[in-house]
Structure formats: C-alpha cells, structure tokens
Amino acid sequence: MQTEIVVAGFGGQGVLFTGQLLAYAGMDEGREVTWIPSYGPEMRGGTANCTVVISNEEIGSPMVEHPTAVIVMNRPSLDKYESMVKPGGVLVINESMVDRPAERKDIKVISVKANEIAEKLGDKRMTNMVLLGALIANLPVLPLEAIEKALKGHLPERHHKLLPQNYQALREGEKYKVN
Amino acid sequence: MQTEIVVAGFGGQGVLFTGQLLAYAGMDEGREVTWIPSYGPEMRGGTANCTVVISNEEIGSPMVEHPTAVIVMNRPSLDKYESMVKPGGVLVINESMVDRPAERKDIKVISVKANEIAEKLGDKRMTNMVLLGALIANLPVLPLEAIEKALKGHLPERHHKLLPQNYQALREGEKYKVN
Amino acid sequence: MTINELDSMVYTRPDSLTDVSTHYCPGCTHGTAHRLIAEVIDEMGLKDRTIGVASVGCSVFAYNYFDTDFVQAPHGRAPAMATGVKRVYPDRMVFTYQGDGDLASIGMAEIVHAAARGENITVFFLNNTNYGMTGGQMAPTTLPGQVTTSSPNGRDVETQGYPIRTAEMLAKLDGASYVVRRSLHDPKNIRLAKKAIRTAIEVQMRGLGFSLVELLSICPTNWGKTPAEALQWLEEKMVAYYPIGDYKVHPAVAEIK
Amino acid sequence: MTINELDSMVYTRPDSLTDVSTHYCPGCTHGTAHRLIAEVIDEMGLKDRTIGVASVGCSVFAYNYFDTDFVQAPHGRAPAMATGVKRVYPDRMVFTYQGDGDLASIGMAEIVHAAARGENITVFFLNNTNYGMTGGQMAPTTLPGQVTTSSPNGRDVETQGYPIRTAEMLAKLDGASYVVRRSLHDPKNIRLAKKAIRTAIEVQMRGLGFSLVELLSICPTNWGKTPAEALQWLEEKMVAYYPIGDYKVHPAVAEIK
Amino acid sequence: MARELMKGNEAVAEAAVRAGLAAYFGYPITPQTESLEYLSRRMPELGRAFVQAESEVAAINMVYGAACTGQRVMTSSSGPGISLMQEGLSFIAGTELPMVLIDVQRGGPGLGNIAPSQADYNQIVKGGGHGDYHPIVLAPASVQESVDLTVLAFDLAEKYRSIVAVLSDGSIGQMMEPCELPPMQPLKTSFPDWAVSGAKGRERRFLTSINLNPAMQEEMNLRLMYRWQEVEANEVRYKEYYMDDAKFAVVGFGSTGRVALSAVRAARAEGIPVGLIRPITVSPFPSKVLEELSKQVEGMLVLEMNAGQMLEDVLIATHGQVPVEFYGRMGGVCVLPEEALREIKRLVKGPLTTTGHPRDRWLNRIAKKN
Amino acid sequence: MARELMKGNEAVAEAAVRAGLAAYFGYPITPQTESLEYLSRRMPELGRAFVQAESEVAAINMVYGAACTGQRVMTSSSGPGISLMQEGLSFIAGTELPMVLIDVQRGGPGLGNIAPSQADYNQIVKGGGHGDYHPIVLAPASVQESVDLTVLAFDLAEKYRSIVAVLSDGSIGQMMEPCELPPMQPLKTSFPDWAVSGAKGRERRFLTSINLNPAMQEEMNLRLMYRWQEVEANEVRYKEYYMDDAKFAVVGFGSTGRVALSAVRAARAEGIPVGLIRPITVSPFPSKVLEELSKQVEGMLVLEMNAGQMLEDVLIATHGQVPVEFYGRMGGVCVLPEEALREIKRLVKGPLTTTGHPRDRWLNRIAKKN
C-alpha cells in the first residue's frame, strides 16, 4: 500500500515543512517514506512544492505522475496539479488563495478558507496546518495523532510554545471531513 | 622509394635546422617530405633530434623504427641511435664530440671531426653543414646542389653573407665519401 | 486618486527595463542597481548599442530585465566573455553585472586580468557579503564574525580568511581607469551610485579603458532581516569595512565630471 | 691547486639540494633561487619538515633538485595545493615555487585567495617577464614594449594590457603578512633576497600567515641575451618597473629581524 | 541503530565524517550545497580541515594537495563545478592518489538547471579529463545507499589509489529518507609509503604527474590499466530484481533505477515477466552480468535521465546478442514510473532488432509523438 | 598554388585566418603554442582580434563571448588546457554557438608530457563537459589535412551551430610537411538572427544556457539531439585504402591512421589482403561504414595511441558481427609502422573471437611480453 501526497504553493507558505511533517509522521509510525522538494529560481516568493510517499514496502520512485492526494495553497498550484490527482484521490484547496472552484468530479475535493481560519487562530503561519488537518481527515494514510507527535518531535525546541496553537489548527482542518 | 634520416645531438648544435634543410631540398626537388622533431625538457642544452622522410609517394609514418641514415652529433646520440640504423644504412658521426667508435659492421659508418673542420673554416656553427655534406656524399637521396639551393632559399636573408662558408662546409664534408 | 492630464511625470520606469517582474526577493537592491543602470543607458541613448553580460548569482536572469542585447556567462567568467564581445565590437557599450561570489571568488583571475589589460568594458560589482542564489554561503566579502550558512559560527578569519576589499585591490592595476565604491542603502547614496554608473559608462564610451563600480548591496533573505533592517545593517557594518570612495580615477577620467 | 686539509670551507653546495644537475639554461637564476631557499632550509634545520610545491614552468622539476618532500601542482594551482597540504600538516613548512606565468596569469585567483585567507604558507615568486618553459611568450609581467614570441612587435599596452605589479597588489590584502620584492642580479641583491627568504619562512614557522617573496629573475634563453647581458637588463629595466622593496610587513613580522 | 530522516546531501556528509574524512574542500553549487554547509559546521567541531575554496578549480587542487598526504579527502559538486575540476582530476589520476568525489548531477549542458539529471555519466565514467584513466564510479539510488557507498568509496579509493566518484543526482541529494548511519571511524594514523609528510627519518618523497620520457610515461599508463583490470575483476557491484524468471530486463542506474523498480513491480502485477538490473558500480560496468543476461532475455530496455550514455556500455557488453531499446528524459525531467511502465509494455510488444542504434529509434519515436 | 613547407601548428593558424577567423583567444601550451605565436603576429596585422588570455578558462570564455556575435572564432590548446575549457565548452554547446577548437593532444593524464598522444579521444568525442552534447570532431593525419579540415571546421560550426573540434596531436602539430593553403576568404559581414550586436533597428536578443524549467530545457536537449542526427546523416567522412578486396581491415584515426597506412602497404607488399579505414570525422563516427565492412572482412584491428577509446565506437558499430582486435601505445609513444605490421600479421594469424573485450586481450598479451 503506497500513498503519494503533493503539497504545493508559494515559497514561504510552509509547503516544504508540511511535507516533512508527513514524512516524519510516517517514519515514526514505522512506514517507509520519501520526501522530495522542487522549487523555482526565487529565494523568497515564487512557487515551491514537494512530494511525500508513504508506503509499507521499499519505495521505488519518490515522484509520480498521479499522486493520491494534493494540497494546493494557491491558484497556480491548482492549475498545475488538479488534473494530476489520481482518480478517486483527494484534492485539498486553500480557498483563501484560490479564486476558482475545482473542475474534477472523479476526486474528493475539499476547499478550506485556511488563511482566514489560521488568522482567526492568531497566526497566519498556521494556514498549512489547517490544510494538513483537512487532508488527514479525508485520506486514510496516518492518524492525526501521528502528525501531532511528529510536530512535537521535529519542531525546533524554541517553537514549542506554538504547539497548542498548531494542534488546534490541525483540529480545525480536520472538521472538513467530506464523505 | 623512401629514405628516412635522423639527425641527433645537443640542442644548439643546429640539429633541427639540418633536418629542415633536407626537407626543403627534398620538397624543392619535387619529392614528398616530412620533418618531425623531438626534444627534452631543456630550453637550451639537452638533447634534440628530428626525423626527415623523403619519398616518391604519399608518406605514411613520419617516424620509423629503423631509419636509413643517422647523423649523430654527440655521444648520447650515438648510444641511442647506432643500433637503430637499418642494416645497410648510413651512420655519420661527429667525431669531435664522440669518444668511441661505432660498433655496427653492417652499416656504412662515416666519422668526421666536424667541429674542428668548422672551426678551421671560421665558425663552429657550421659543424652541422660538414656532417650533412658527409651524409649526402654517402646516401643517394639528393644531390648536394639541392641542399645548396635549399640553403640559399631558406636561410634568412640576414644570414646570406654566410652562404659561401656554408657551401664550403658542405664540400668539406662531401670529401668523406666512403665506398 | 486619478492621474490628471495636466500633471507632469516626475519619474517612471526606464525604457531599458523590460516589462517583466523580477525574481528578486522583496527589497533586494539588485533591483535598484538594475534600475540605475537602465536609467543611465536611457539617458545616454545607448539602448541599441549595449550588450550586457550576466553572471551567475541571483542576477543570472538579468537578461530578462534589461531591454538590451545580453549574454550570460559561466560563474565568474563575465569579464572574459565581455572581452570576447568587446574585441569583436569595440564601439558597443559592453558591461558585466556580477555578484561578489562571482567576481571576487571564482572570477578573481578574470577580473584582475580584465583590469590589467585595461579592457574597455564596464563592470558593476554587487557586494552583498554572501552568495545569495545558493542560499547565503560565505563570500570573500563576508565580514569577520558574520554568520552565513557556511560560516555557521561566524566567519573566523583565522581559518576562513579575511574579507577582500576588491575595489582597493583592483585600483592597484595600471590598466584600471575608474574604480569606485558606492552604496545603495539610502536615497542620497543611490543618487551617488547612479552618478558613478554614469561616469563608468562614459569612461568606456570615450575609450579610456577599464571601469568598475562596486555597489554595496543587501540580501535581506539570507541575512535573515527585513529589507529595512538590512539597509541599516549595510549602513552600519558594511560601509565601515568597505568605505565608499574613489579608488582609482585616471586623470583623463577626472575631466568627465 | 689542491685542497689543503687545513683550509676551511667558506661555501659549499647546500644539503637541501640533491646531487642532480639541473635542466635550467646556463645562467638562469632559477638555480640561484633554488640555492638560496635550500640554504635557508639548511640553516633553519627544516629539511625533514618541509613539503615543497612545484608549479608548471621551467621550475616544474624543482622536486628533482630539492632534497625535501615535494609535490607538483597543475599550472597556477600551487597555492591551492599547498593549502591542501598545510591544512593536513599545519606544523610543516610548506612552500610554493612559482613563475610569473604560473602565479600572475593562470594562477591569479589562487594566489589572491591564499593571501586573503592568510594561508600560513610561503610563496616564492620568480618574475622573469616571460613564459620560459613554453618558449618565451608574453607574461603578465612582460614590460611595455618588450618583444616576446607572442608580442612580436613589443608588448602593446593598448591591446595586450599593462604589466601587473603582483607584490604591490597582494600587499593590499589583509591576510598577507609579509610581501616583498627582491632581485637576483648581483651579489648584494642576492644576499638581500636570501634574507627575505629567511624572513618569509620564519613568518610561516611562527604561524603569522601568508608570506611571499617576489624575485626578479632572468631568462637569458628567451630574452636572446647572454647571462651577463640579461642580468644587466634586469637591473636596468626590470628594477625600474618592479621596485625592490617591502610591500607588506605585518607588525608581528617586523619583530623577527 | 535508529533510523533518521535525512536529506541525501547531509547524510553523505555525515557518512564521510564517520568514514574518517580528514579534510574537505568544496564550493557551493545547487543541488549539492547542503553537504558543504553541513561540513562547514561539522568538520571544525571535530578539529578537522574544512575550506570553502574560491572555486571548484581551487577545491580540487586543495584536494590534490591533501590527498598527497594519504589522508581521507573529499570534495563535492555538480555539473559546471565538475567540469572545472577536470584538469585537477586528471592530475590526481596521473599521480595515482586516492580521493572521493561526490557528483550530484543537475540538468545541462551549460548552466542548465538545478533539477536532477544523469547527463554527466560520460563525463565521469569515460573520463572528462585528458589522458587515459578510469575512476571507480558508484551510483546510489537512495539516501541509505548514498551513505553506504560513500563509506565504500573511501575504502576503494585507498585500495586502488584511485579517484572514486559517487555519481548521485539532484533528486537523491535533495530527497529526505530514513537512513541508518555507519559507526564513527577514527582518523587514519598510519599512511602509505608514497605519502608526503616531511622527510623525517626516511628518504624524501615526491609526487608528480609529469614524465617527459614517453616510455616511462607509458609504463605508468600501463600500471593504471592493469590496476583497472583488477578493479574490473573484483569490484563490480549491481542489484538484481525479479530477474530469476525474467524474459525482459530493464537496466537503469541511480534514481532512474529506482523509478524503474516501481515500473517493474507494476508490470509484474500485470503479469509481465520483466526484471531489473541496477548497476551500483557504473564503472567498472557489470558487463559480464549483462553479457550473461543477454543469453537469458528476449530484450532489454535501458532507462536513463540523459540521451543514452550508459546505453553504450550496455551495447558493448551485449554486443548484438540481444535487442536493446532505450528511453530517456533530459534537462532535469525525471522518468516517472508510469512512463517507464509504458516503455516496458512497448518493449514486450516489439518489434525488436539488434541493428541500428537504440538512441535513434528512441528519438524517431518521440519525434513522431511531438 | 605553390606548396610550402609548414609546421602543422602554423599551417592551421594560417588556414583559420584564410577561413575568415575574426577573433582568436588562447593560452600557450606545448605542443600547440606555435599557433598562438603565429596568430599574435598575423591577426593584429590584419586588424583582427587576438588576445593571449590569462588562462584556458578565460580563453574559452572569451571565445564564448565572441561566438555570441556570430563571428568566426577559435581557440587552440592541449590536454590540461582542454580540461580547463570543459565548463566553457558545455556552456557554448548549451547556447548552441559555433566555434572551432584545435586540440593538439599530448601524453597524459596529468601534466604527462609533450609527446604525441590520442588519449583525449573520449574527452573530446564523448563530452568532457557536463550535459548531453556532441561536438563535431575532425581528425587530420597530415599538415595538409589539418589545413583543409580547419577550413571545413568553420563551415560546419556555422551550419550546425556547433562546436567543431580538430583533434590533432603533437606529431601533426610539430611536423613540417609541404602543404597548399586555401584562398583568403573575407571576414563575414552578415550574421545570423540569433547573434548579439546591440539591438539597433531590431528586437533585442539574448543568449543563455540556463533554463530552470526542466520541460523547456528538455526541448533544448532534444533540439540538440535531432540536430545531431542530421550531422550523423550528412557529415560522416572517412578515407578508405586498399579496402576493395580486403579480408582484414585496420581502423586508425589521425596520425595513427597514417602510420597504419605504412603498415598496410608493407603488408600488401607481402601479399596480405588488408585495407585501412581512417575516420576523418571521429564524431560523427562512420558507424554505418564499419557495420557494412563487418560483413566483408574476417577481422578488424583498431590502432590508437591510447588504451582503446575509439575502439569502443568500433565495437558499438560492429556489434559483435566481426572479431575486433586492438593495439595501442600510450604516454607519448607513437605506434611505428613496423609494430603495426607485426600486429596485422598477428590479426591475420588469429585466433579471432567476438567475445570478451579486445582491450583485455591486448593488455594480457603485452603483459606476457613484459
């Protein structure tokens, strides 16, 4: 059983860290994982994305044409990745930064005004956690607790005071479970 | 018909020019020719040698294991080249700089105290011409006149005053015809 | 507010910049330097006689932003490439645009020799004390004690060497006609920088030989500062180590202005 | 004349030279420089703690002549190679021996950076105004108007650039502790050269950083002169362009002697 | 030992440290820079030598100098930087010195881009520098393998007085994967009898790559060649997957070999009898293995992120005994498992031939598609 | 026109001048320096650009700059210098610019020596620089051919926007032979529509080798490959000697091909039915020709002054259809006609095989002799 997840957005939106969190959580749960990034020429701004593979056996390719799930954090990412999601897969959209609905009908689409939610929780930087919560709620790959554990284990010590807020952001996202 | 001639000695003895003269003379006589040098690390002093091939048809290799004729201008050159001369070939030795006789019996050996002769003619730098004269006298490859013509044609203008002396050096060498 | 037909335009984007948004980080003074050079090219009417040479660094895509002919050099080799261009077209304006890693590290031989040859080109040398494009490593210009991704405990001069004052060093070469340092940290210095850029290009167009303008610049992203903080750091720390000034002004150049 | 048992030996070939005849041309001062360095190594007792770095040029075979450990660097890269050796063995005496083509042309980046890093090595820089080994082409040090095989009409500074005064330029670097120029054209200057060589090595052994001795040298073969004429040309022409002197003496070095 | 999630470039750096790396010299270049950054902290902390050189030219020559002492030394770079090292590498080969080179390939030629590629295979394997010499080249396909092969690289370098290159690419260098690090080895304290150190208590030594006497230089060339024959005899490494009953074989190295594994699995799931050969040493190339396999299988498919470079080694090894097809992506585009699977199916469907060049067939095929 | 006795290096320089060379940039290195020296006088006298660069790195980048103008430009060097040019060459290839490179090979690796060699075949032909690109490589065997191929090199460079290398060696560069020089062509006055010159009266242009978008970079890589297929289709050149009725074939390029001719003649004189194929373009390699011949002859002998580099191209071209044997000299030692003849006789005597690597057989054979 192998699950591939792409996280895509602007640089600075926490795209790469979101993916790493999934990878850490997967590894800590005893699964095989890979995380691989890709970015544009910009040091700041520009686009960034990463692919995470979580599997029960030795992982072949760390990249795939058709990922099981995608989180898009801005409009260019939606345009690029919508068509790639594997039929039956999951697409999580940050509605705050995307001004059109998804077109695919053969996948599960979850739209979340994540910026607004994060800002309401007091920190725009938690947008990615909201979206990750929404993904986990709709993709049977890892329990939310694994993500929380990974967050605690791999967030630099000096940021630990932000943990409760992050947990809350994940829970807010989790509410977007779609059937 | 192909003739290969090696000229070998110290740098500064006019080794390379002697070879070039043969090449010019050959070319001017309408033959195919090649001239190829080889030298050690020293900019001045050290050893130097060159191989000239004169032929009636397109020349293959510009170097050979067993040249038809060799002029050796010092002892190290004799040690290196004596054994290489093609059986029946010609070996011209500058006796002034070589303190042993040749050992080969299957080749024509001509020993000339060329330094002394040149100094007697007034210029040590003509040693090579003496030896060349001796070679031409014993190797039916080109007439001496061809060498003289080449000398006139290719010696830089400013040295033309030395031409008569050079001709004389060639003639002195020519006297060492061996049967 | 609407624009009134009767209003006069005090400033607008120079013609010699293309209509393209840059990839530079917010606040990065690479943009400022581009703008100044473009303004001078406009003012001197050189847009269609200019061939720029981009280098490797954040400014590698300079050719996307200048609306002139351009070529793009391997890391550090812009002065050599500019030499090749200039020798074929001695009457064109040929300039290189290089970062401090590019010019003062890997490209040291090429810049010294372009200067020594008195190569009639103009060099714009952006000194931001680090390697921006590759993520903020130590450059030859990194200040003693400065933390970068490859001097994580601060540049230790004992093992990692001393910063190079490039303009001062190049000024020692007979072939160099105009070598100055300016800074991009405030309006006054930006104006002075533009003047120097203009002089440097004049030097070339009059055939007076090698000209170079070192421009103190910021890299807010890799310095981990906001643009405002970065500009202040430049003013406080960099200018002290890299004094603004004229290091070589050939007598013939002094006449220009 | 026979040698009397009672006579004292005033001078004999230094221990740190091997018993090998050099490939240098008659009169070439490469030999002189070798001898002086070997004498200093003898005097300082460093023969078994020294690692030399030969460069590419006529002195490429220096390892045949010095009776110490040696390595041989690619053209111009001796300072980098010496850095590699020195970083592994900080307490050994590591020196490079480089010609002017090697050091000031192709190796410019490496020498500037070794100096800027304050790399604790000693560099002997033989300036003979041309490329000896390859047959006398123009070097960065060739004098204006000087005829070489690649400046057949005399070096034209307009197209071929100006000579580089290397010592003066390197002296501008903070990492350089001792940078001087000496000459090998007469007994007095040879003695002064030896003193400088000694000081340079002392600088290294005391851990004071980068030291370099530029030695004005002759190339009779490619200059088309007898050794005597060449020495005279050096004295008359080269010294005027390349003044003998101390260009950088770090205060800590001044104490040495 | 615990598995850690590490970025390939950092894992390689730490592996080198644990293998006893005494001196590192490098210059930043994406996608390799994390190794240099990591070592800029780690080496000084252990009292070992680290220099950020002024260029790759300087870096390789610092390595050259340090290698002359017989210590374990390394540099790392990518495309343009590796090109700049070619002179130094040739000198190191000519001086018969051990060293480790990490090459994290990116898209080229020229400045190209920073995405993964395998287009520098020929440069590393066939000799980008002048003169006849053969580096040993190890091609990892994962972070763990990068770690393991880096350690092996130091051992082989010493054993054969050879350059050992770890031929990685941007995907492996930038990827994070769980991996297990090797135990910490102490620094070397005894050195071979060719190493320089100052001539204390022994004859002095020198190391050089010049030999003006052609006959003597030829002896040296022959020594290198005979040593290379030994390497070919002893050091070939590769991995086989599903080859026992395979009627078709995919050949791919490094990250492409890994992608191929996904595709082979998918093909097996569809009942296609295909296996995979993944050379670990691309130099020495597992020629004998492929020659043997060419008798077993009906066709081979070579997959690379280039225009068919290892392909030619496959062709030489199989010398017309089996049809070979090729598929490649270039310019930083990775082969994806789905397209690799399509290519396997195409191979199985045929037609197959042993004449003409597989590269031409590939180019003509994709030209039609465009 | 009159034949002149000229040194190879000077003849090449004058040929380039007559082909319309507008700018030369170089750095002295034996055995190539005479070209640079010659042009240091000749170019300024004609008002053309000549710069003795500070290094080969600078020289190739000056060439890069000048090539961007669409003018005819050239550099020349040997082993170590060519290695230093690899980054620049890869950039030039990546920017699709025409240029001519003269490589006068010498013994290596490392500083090696200044005697003739062919050990840089792989470096030039297979790509010493990073990334997928193929220079056109012409291999002259005489001074006259050096002249002719230098002129051709400029034409091909422009036709295919390609690097064209003239792969010579120390013997051809240092040799004097009579040769006929081509007529003087004027300098170009019109330039292709990609060349920079200042944007007067037209859209501005830029030339670069960077392309961060892998898909776009791949397009560029494919363009290079398709262009290369054209080159392979149109530009293969070689010379055949005595092949009509040959039962055996010798394959050798450049000066070794010429030595082989002496040997083949001697063999024919003894009644041995042997012929010679001398590739003029070693890249594109005359693969089709060799493939065809592999049906005609009973065995092939590859002769090189290296450890078997072109050999591998012969193996790929003949893919096991004919037994191939190899003989090489290295380190600046030239193959002499007498030993080439001995090798021909050995070939004829057999035994012959198509398995194993001819290089191994050669090494094992000469090992026994030593």
Add this chain to the structure above:
Amino acid sequence: MPLKGRVVVNETYCKGCEVCVAACPQKVLGLAYDHITAKGYHPATLIADGCTGCGICSVVCPEAAITVYREKSGESRESEGGR
C-alpha cells in the same frame, strides 16, 4: 503652498518590501493589506494625503514599480527625486 503629487504603484512589479514606505518623508505610503498581487504580496499604496511628488520612493524602489506625478504648478522646480 506645498507641492502636490501622486504616485502610482504598478502591482506587476511591487513586492511589498516597504522600502518606499520607510523612505517616504511625508509618511503617506503603506501596504494595501486588503489585497495581494498575483505573486502573493501586499502592494504599496498611498495611504494618506500629502504626497509632494518628491520622487524619493521611486529612487529607492528596487522594482521600478512606482511612477511619480506632480501637479503642473510644481513643474518649474527641479524634482528632488530627479537623478
């Protein structure tokens, strides 16, 4: 009477770096927090009256994003921002 000016920020170029905001002697520039550009930045904008058209913002703007206008009445005076 103070000069009256206007600035227009081109949102294709502006990256909200606030360098102009800090440099403006009249403190009339700020970021438009209510919207983001296509590149994801809050662009600079006039947030108060009092722009004199001095042009200093355009002198410091790294993106050449600002066009500065001044009412005709002030035309005769040399612009402070002129270079």
Add this chain to the structure above:
Amino acid sequence: MPLKGRVVVNETYCKGCEVCVAACPQKVLGLAYDHITAKGYHPATLIADGCTGCGICSVVCPEAAITVYREKSGESRESEGGR
C-alpha cells in the same frame, strides 16, 4: 697580506654561464676552453692566482657548482661571501 683562497668547480653542475667569471672581483675565473662537460659545456675554472676565497662566485653561481675554501689563517674573518 691578502687572503688566500681556492675554488673548486663541480663539473656535474657547472654550465659555463660565466656569471661567476663576471662577478669575481679578482678576475681569476675563466672557462676551461680545453674541455667540455658531459652536458657539453666548457666549465669555469681558476685561470690565475689571486683568489681570496671571498666566495662571491658562489653567491652568484646559479648551479651551486662552486665550493670555496680559504686558508686557515683567514678563518677568523667573517667571509664576505657568507650569507
């Protein structure tokens, strides 16, 4: 009383460059035109009396070919050629 010295030229090294000949303040050095060394040079030699053992020849000799002796009597004085 002038010092008395002697020099011995090692013919393995000497290349007859005459630098010592020119430098000798006593003009007692010259080349031995009657023979050549293995490398083909006329080596330097003492051609007259009067060598003071000052050692200047050895200071200038590029080949370190010269060994200089001085009669014991002069030992106490610092050698001029010492360095």
